[in-house]
Amino acid sequence: MSNMQKGLAEFIGTFWLVFGGCGSAVIAAGFPDLGIGFLGVALAFGLTVVTMVYAIGHISGGHLNPAVTVGLWAGGRFDARDIPLYVIAQVLGAIVAAWLLYYIAQGSPGFDIANGLAANGFDAGSPGGYDIWSALIIEIVLTAGFVWVIMGSTDGRAPAGFAPLAIGLALTLIHLISIPVTNTSVNPARSTGPALVVGGLAFQQLWLFWVAPLIGGSVGGWLYRTVGADAFPKPNIEGD
Numbered sequence: 001m002s003n004m005q006k007g008l009a010e011f012i013g014t015f016w017l018v019f020g021g022c023g024s025a026v027i028a029a030g031f032p033d034l035g036i037g038f039l040g041v042a043l044a045f046g047l048t049v050v051t052m053v054y055a056i057g058h059i060s061g062g063h064l065n066p067a068v069t070v071g072l073w074a075g076g077r078f079d080a081r082d083i084p085l086y087v088i089a090q091v092l093g094a095i096v097a098a099w100l101l102y103y104i105a106q107g108s109p110g111f112d113i114a115n116g117l118a119a120n121g122f123d124a125g126s127p128g129g130y131d132i133w134s135a136l137i138i139e140i141v142l143t144a145g146f147v148w149v150i151m152g153s154t155d156g157r158a159p160a161g162f163a164p165l166a167i168g169l170a171l172t173l174i175h176l177i178s179i180p181v182t183n184t185s186v187n188p189a190r191s192t193g194p195a196l197v198v199g200g201l202a203f204q205q206l207w208l209f210w211v212a213p214l215i216g217g218s219v220g221g222w223l224y225r226t227v228g229a230d231a232f233p234k235p236n237i238e239g240d
Helices: 003-028 037-060 066-074 080-105 132-153 163-182 188-198 200-204 208-227
Strands: none
Touching: 003 037, 003 080, 003 188, 037 163, 066 080, 066 132, 066 188, 066 208, 080 188, 132 163, 132 208, 188 200, 188 208
């Protein structure tokens, strides 16, 4: 696959993740009394990953997340030269999705941008009021676990064809754990799109949702490379 194809695939995939996941939180989570709630939002994020990794995994690998890209590099599965291409495509996809979601959401008379756009945060920006240390730790740990699942499920020794399901279910679990703490990031691109639209506190706190997931992703990739080392056959969802 060419770099253009890979970049466009990551752009589209990350757009789908942010539009679908954040869209479920902004539009459907509390509508009006029969909303989908935390469980529905968690499932929505997981479903975006399942569907898009099946759709583009054979093109770009279906990273959809700078922390995953860096984590796969730390795990010996990705070339450092391609990191900028992937990260730029992912962030742009997230930004376009967030702006489009904002345009749609403001069509409702009850929408208020002050309530956020599923932005991530801590302290006053946290749904449950969790402090910076709680946010930092949970984002590191959950991103490390997410990359660990990705590394393991795409290992050439793992059962073929099931990786997208494992990855999507892992992201669903991650959201079920951490929505009250940070609104769940584990993905710097996913955090960047809404933060740029909302501004204010969400933008001020955006740094944590780059630092923590990148640390966690690197740790997860390195741990799997160390613990699961066995010549690392080619991952079964990476694009050629």
